Amino acid sequence: MNMENLTLEGSAKTPTVSFDSENGVLELKGRSIPENSIEFYKPLNDWIDAYAASPKPNTIVDVKLEYFNTSSSKCILDLFKQLEKLNAGNTEVKVNWYFEEDDEDMEEAGEDYQAIIDLPFKMIEVEEI
Amino acid sequence: MDNKVFDIYKQLEEKNVLLSFKGMITSELLTTILQIMESKMDHIDEKPKVKKKVFNILVECLQNLYHHIDQEDFVHVPTEDKSALLMIAKANSEYVITTGNYMKTSDVEPLKGKLDLVNSMDKAELKAYYKQVLSEGSLSSKGTAGLGMIDIARKSGEKLDYNFMPINEITTFFSLAVKIAE
Numbered sequence: 001m002n003m004e005n006l007t008l009e010g011s012a013k014t015p016t017v018s019f020d021s022e023n024g025v026l027e028l029k030g031r032s033i034p035e036n037s038i039e040f041y042k043p044l045n046d047w048i049d050a051y052a053a054s055p056k057p058n059t060i061v062d063v064k065l066e067y068f069n070t071s072s073s074k075c076i077l078d079l080f081k082q083l084e085k086l087n088a089g090n091t092e093v094k095v096n097w098y099f100e101e102d103d104e105d106m107e108e109a110g111e112d113y114q115a116i117i118d119l120p121f122k123m124i125e126v127e128e129i
Numbered sequence: 130m131d132n133k134v135f136d137i138y139k140q141l142e143e144k145n146v147l148l149s150f151k152g153m154i155t156s157e158l159l160t161t162i163l164q165i166m167e168s169k170m171d172h173i174d175e176k177p178k179v180k181k182k183v184f185n186i187l188v189e190c191l192q193n194l195y196h197h198i199d200q201e202d203f204v205h206v207p208t209e210d211k212s213a214l215l216m217i218a219k220a221n222s223e224y225v226i227t228t229g230n231y232m233k234t235s236d237v238e239p240l241k242g243k244l245d246l247v248n249s250m251d252k253a254e255l256k257a258y259y260k261q262v263l264s265e266g267s268l269s270s271k272g273t274a275g276l277g278m279i280d281i282a283r284k285s286g287e288k289l290d291y292n293f294m295p296i297n298e299i300t301t302f303f304s305l306a307v308k309i310a311e
Contacts, residue, residue, distance in 0.1 A: 012160050033163075033188050035156055035195055036272030067181070069188050070276035074268050102178045105185065105284055112256070116264045 003054075006047040014040055015065060019047050024056030024091065029064040029129070032072040041075035048082045055091035059083070064098040064129045065106070073109070080117045087119055095121045100129055149216040154198060159191045166217065182284050182309050183217075183224050189277045190228050190307065191215065196271050198230045214304075224309040234301045237293050244291050247282045255283045285309055 003021045010016035015030040026048075034040050061083060068076065080095070087093040097110035107123060114121040141149060147169055150162065166187060170180045194213045214229035232240070250258060259279045266275050282289055290306040 012164070033192075034272075035159070035192055038268060038270075038272050067185060067188065069185075069192060070274045070280050071192070071268070071272045073263060073276060073280075074266070074274040077263055100177065103181055104178075105181065108256070112260050112263065116260060 003050055006043065008043075017044060019044070019051070021051055021056075024059045025062065026059065027062040027064065028076075029062075031066050032068040032076070034069075034071065037069070037071040037075045041072075041079065044079060045082060048079070048086070052082075052086050052089065055086060055089070057091060059086065059091045059093045061093065061095045062098065063095065063110075066100070066129050068109075077113065077116065080113060080119065084118055093119055095119050096124055097121055098124045098126055098129055101125055101127055144216075144218050145220045146216055146218045149214075151214045152212055154191070154194045154213050156195070159188075159195060162191065162215070163187065176311070179222075179224070179309065179311055183226075186281050186284050186307055186309060187217070187226055189281050190226050190305070192273075193277050193305075194228055194230055196273050197232065222311045225306055226309070227304065227306045229302060229304040231296070231300055232303045234295060234297075234299055237301050237303075240303070241291075241293065243278055244289055247278050248288045250282070252283070252286070255279060259283060281307055 005021055006017055006019035008014070008017040010030040013031065013034045015028045015032045018025075018027045018029075020026070032040075063076075083093050083095075095113075097113070099106035099110060107125075110121060110123055114123075148162070148165060150158075152158075163184065167180075167184065170183065175183075194215070198213055213231075214227075216225075216227040218225045218227070247255065247258075259276060262276055262279060263274070268274055278289065285307050287308040287310065290308075292304045294302040294304070296302055
């Protein structure tokens with residue numbers, strides 16, 4: 001079954017989303033600071049549910065966030081929990097957590113998720129996201 | 130016309146206020162304030178690290194205002210709804226974000242308890258508490274995670290300075306000042 005990719009353009013308060021089922025690459029990029037993040041993340045959760053039916057052998061999750069608020073932090077955790085379940089099935093999930101040089105807060109945020117979620121995290125420091 | 134406008138100007142000037150706003154808090158306003166602060170910090174070539182901290186804390190402070198202003202029951206204020214105060218000042222190398230808003234007096238105790246708890250914690254305790262609330266808590270229908278004050282304290286690295294001023298039995302004015310040092 002071929003499923004559609006999920007592509008959303010970023011806005012002042014929401015990230016660019018590019019979930020590619022053909023290559024098994026899920027990318028979140030930019031800023032995630034909506035007042036209520038539930039509405040924004042719902043289609044992302046739904047897409048992962050659909051992807052879970054026939055995932056690629058390897059699934060790469062690229063998180064390239066410049067800013068995210070506490071409302072989003074919970075939704076991002078739920079997304080990781082979904083991927084954690086997926087990882088126990090027939091795909092191997094890897095998370096790449098990007099942060100900008102000197103952004104200790106974003107680095108720590110990645111470490112917080114790493115401590116809560118049972119998925120391999122790779123912390124990647126870049127000059128600019 | 131008297132000198133009151135000049136007095137307000139002078140006060141803002143003396144406190145090195147970069148931006149101040151009093152009025153209704155809407156989603157569009159938050160976007161605008163964040164854009165203004167970002168361009169102001171870009172303009173003065175603020176260090177990326179400081180810029181990020183100020184931006185992050187400002188987001189949480191503004192969204193606290195957006196979600197938690199409560200003044201429907203307040204009888205002395207005419208129907209101007211959801212009005213709050215925001216001030217961002219920078220003196221020397223320290224930013225101070227100040228907010229003020231009405232809230233229900235019955236909600237003061239739980240909020241004060243949370244602020245005191247957060248203020249009693251060091252960096253490592255705040256990190257552990259944040260992780261605990263993140264993994265055990267759930268989002269309200271408004272999309273709030275109960276993490277705002279913890280996150281503000283963590284990123285600020287300073288104690289949260291707050292005040293509750295009772296207006297009457299049902300309404301209290303809450304003010305919060307968050308420092309962001311380099």
